[in-house]
Amino acid sequence: MSQIGHAEPHPPLAHASLELLAMALRARPTTVTELAILARATPAELRDRLAVLVELDLLALRGDDIGYRPPAQTVAALSARVLGDAAHALTTSLAEVDTLLTALPGLITSDLVGSPDGTGGGRELFHGPGAAHDLWRSLILQQHERRSACMMPDARPVLVPDSPLSDAWRDTLGEAEMQVRAILSLADMTRPESRPMLEAARASGVEFRAMRTPPSWFWLTDEAVGLPLRWGDPWPTSALLLRDEAVVSLMQGLYDTWWAQAATLAPTAHPWDAVLALMVDGATLEAASHAVGISSRTGRRRIEAAMDHYGVVGAVALGAAWQRERALSAS
Structure with missing residues (x-):
């Protein structure tokens, strides 16, 4: 040191x-x-x-x-x-x-x-066209909690309606209450044919955010992580399920960073949009609130709700997250 x-x-x-x-x-x-x-x-x-x-x-x-x-x-x-x-x-x-x-x-x-003893050490390998789905099924069925997170640069295999993978995914999501965070590509989130599966997934407890180019496919729970054998693979045909606390902790930290950077694509305007638009242009909270016809107290509550929504702290981080969402929604 x-x-x-x-x-x-x-x-x-x-x-x-x-x-x-x-x-x-x-x-x-x-x-x-x-x-x-x-x-x-x-x-x-x-x-x-x-x-x-x-x-x-x-x-x-x-x-x-x-x-x-x-x-x-x-x-x-x-x-x-x-x-x-x-x-x-x-x-x-x-x-x-x-x-x-x-x-x-x-x-x-x-x-x-x-390995001299030939043991897997909490590792499972999956190969073939269904490797990504088989790993996900193993991950979800063996975990003790209902929380998981994933990143899919190419989610078409599960978003195309009436395909074997999308049907199996929807059936599994409907088996129990689940809390899933999913980062998809902007293209997948905005493709019209994706809408039915996205709505069904949201109804089952999946929360989506979008990135222009997610770094790689992977699945993550509190206990395990599923990685492609080639990092950066958008939908792997060879994948590794790893139950190692150190690696899981690392991936959780990276995922939280990517989640904060990704944008939510809400179908309707947020109640804080007008206030934030003025504040981004340099107005104070009080001035922006008065300009849109609300009290400073109501404006402050809307800003607090916006920070909770985007998972950020501070006006600078909030403005950046809000502008990123608007840029992605407009593209």
């Missing part, structure tokens, strides 16, 4: 290092010499890549001996560390987190293949 309390900068993470780690996790060589043979390289040629992995606690080295660490916990802890230091280099840090998330499913799969 530095004297001001921030972690010292860690070395850049390259795909070559992650590929070497995945190879090591699968084959479990016990020495650098054995790993070099597998990689068709000399130990000296691997030195830089191994140094990065050791520095990031993804591998341990004692002389020539290699020690292995569970990739899920390490990646989650490292991602949290990267985000915690994001003030120093925000763009680079977030790009590195995306690299880690991209690599995470593949690293866990490699670890599963090479």
Whole structure:
């Protein structure tokens, strides 16, 4: 740690290092010499890549001996560390987190293949055209609480009416009271043929928000997370269900950030719209309230209701969330 309390900068993470780690996790060589043979390289040629992995606690080295660490916990802890230091280099840090998330499913799969005891450790793999739906069914049926969250860059498989997946989704949502937060693409939210399924889902307890381009498909509960084997996949045919507290906690934090950034697309105007429109232009709360013919007290209540609605605190954050919603609705 530095004297001001921030972690010292860690070395850049390259795909070559992650590929070497995945190879090591699968084959479990016990020495650098054995790993070099597998990689068709000399130990000296691997030195830089191994140094990065050791520095990031993804591998341990004692002389020539290699020690292995569970990739899920390490990646989650490292991602949290990267985000915690994001003030120093925000763009680079977030790009590195995306690299880690991209690599995470593949690293866990490699670890599963090479695990000495062969146990899944709370991990399930799903393959085939129905992988995303099968994972979701397993996730929902096994969880103890009714709360879940998801992100779907391409939700057409469940929004197209009278298809096997959409019918199964609607039937499952109707089986019990559920609290679901869903981030969809703006295209899916505004497509006319999506409306019947969106209305049915809302009636079953699903709350929707929209982003122009959601980062990746995934499902999340308080106990588990379902990830595509390729982060960024809009509707995966290979997916991983992971019950790991560290990774679930990381994904919950990221999801809350994306949820705050996403826009609600309400069909009618909000009671606070007129007041907010004036305040965004620079009017005070009192002046805006009087301009629209309400008392300052009523105006304040509407602003408080707007903050609750958008999940933000403060006038600046509220104005940004409100403007983002209007921009998405108008596009």
